[in-house]
Amino acid sequence: MAKCRVCDREAWVKIPWANTWFCREHFIEYFERKVWRTFSKYVSRNHEKILFTVSGGKDSLALLYSLAPRLVREGYSVSVLFIDLGIRGYSEHARGIVKEHVESLGLELIVFDLKKEYGFTIDDLAFAVYNHLFNRPVCSLCGVIKRYIYNLVAYKRDYDLIVTGHNLNDTYGFIMSALTTGQVSELIKFKPYISGGEGFIAKAKPLFFNYEYENRLYTIAKDVKVILHPCPHAPREEHGLVSSYKKQLRILEKNHPGIGLMFVKNILRNVIEPLSKVVQEKRERKLVKCSICGMPASTDPCSFCRIKIKIDKIKTKSYTS
Ligand SMILES: [Zn+2]
Ligand SMILES: [Zn+2]
Structure with missing residues (x-):
């Protein structure tokens, strides 16, 4: 019987890349400490009002539960933003789940209804994409829309930091895709923290070094209900470059546990951080x-x-x- 590294009780989970076992309680502790370490190492101390963007999926809810209570204790003001994208059979369900969690944590919830505010939904957008009226995939357009709304809401309501639940698998996919297409200057977007300025609100990704596997486990350990089925528009993106690399990572991790984490850590330190100093100066102008x-x-x-x-x-x- 495998035992927890901390307390010697029967283990609940194995962390393959660390070759370590934890009981449920100590896995929760390990996870929360890891998220806090990323946050405190990378994010500037000058923030006060923090906006969590929560979709109802495992990543954003794992982030909310593991980080928001700690931030509140540390004296930060914390609110949650949910965007109702108007996806049939999906958004309404997500909205209900998010509302329940945010209430149970005693936080303020801001709901941004895309249809009400701008007169269209992601379903409308998907319809246009399938009819070849846009030459970009739905998920990429939806990403533009979400990022715009995060920034707009934070800007109008005076938040000084936006936190999102991007996990390591996403980041790996994005970085590999940027490298494959030669869009090297895009790499500067993939950092755990991007400072703000000139109408752009600072952004943090405290799950930058967390595998999606860990995030899912944390929600199970904490009994947090999440949306498990993927967005109905996601299957159409399955053959996209980012998805292909995410699949590749899952295969790699089987024989090389921790390879993705090592890649992301090293490319951040050796390539992305030095590169962003050069590229950012050019962009600002x-x-x-x-x-x-x-x-x-x-x-x-x-x-x-x-x-x-x-x-x-x-x-x-x-x-x-
Ligand atoms: Zn234990
Ligand atoms: Zn505009």
Whole structure:
């Protein structure tokens, strides 16, 4: 019988890359300490008002439970943002789950309803994508929209830090995909912390060094109900580059436990951090103000407004014809 490394009781879980076993209680302790270590090592001490973005999935809920109570104890003001993307048979369910958890933690919940605020849903967007009206996949467009809303809500309500639940598997997929397509300057986005300025709110990814496996285990250990089925639009992305690399990582980890963690740690230190010093300086000079929404952007109109203009046009056409 395998035993917990800390207390010698019967083990509940194995951490393959550390070749370590934990009982349930000490796994929770290990997880929370790890998340806190990432947060305190990378995130600036100058923040006060923190906005958690929570989708109802395992990652964002693992992050919320493992970090938010600690931040509240440390004196930070913490709220949660949920975006209702209007995905049929999915968003409503997610909204209910998130509401339940946020209430049980005694935090403030901000719900941003995409349809109410902007008149379209991700289902509308998906319909347009399947009809070849956009030349980007739904998940990539949805990502642009979510990032825009995170920043907008944080900016308008004076939050100074946005935290998201990106896990190590996602980051591995994004980094490998950026390398494969030669978009090396994109690598600077993949850091545990990006400082803010000029209308951009600072961002932290405290699960940067956490495998999705760990996050899922934490929600099981803590009995946190999460949405288990994937977004209905996700299967269409299965053959995308990022997904392929995430699959590859799962295979690699079987024979080389910890390889993904080692890769992400090393590329962050040896490539991404030195590179971001060079690229960021160049980028700052190129910022413009979007003439439609007034938010800072690298293009005018900003990428969100360009999506919105296109979807508005498509909707007007389909209603009138
Ligand atoms: Zn133990
Ligand atoms: Zn705009």
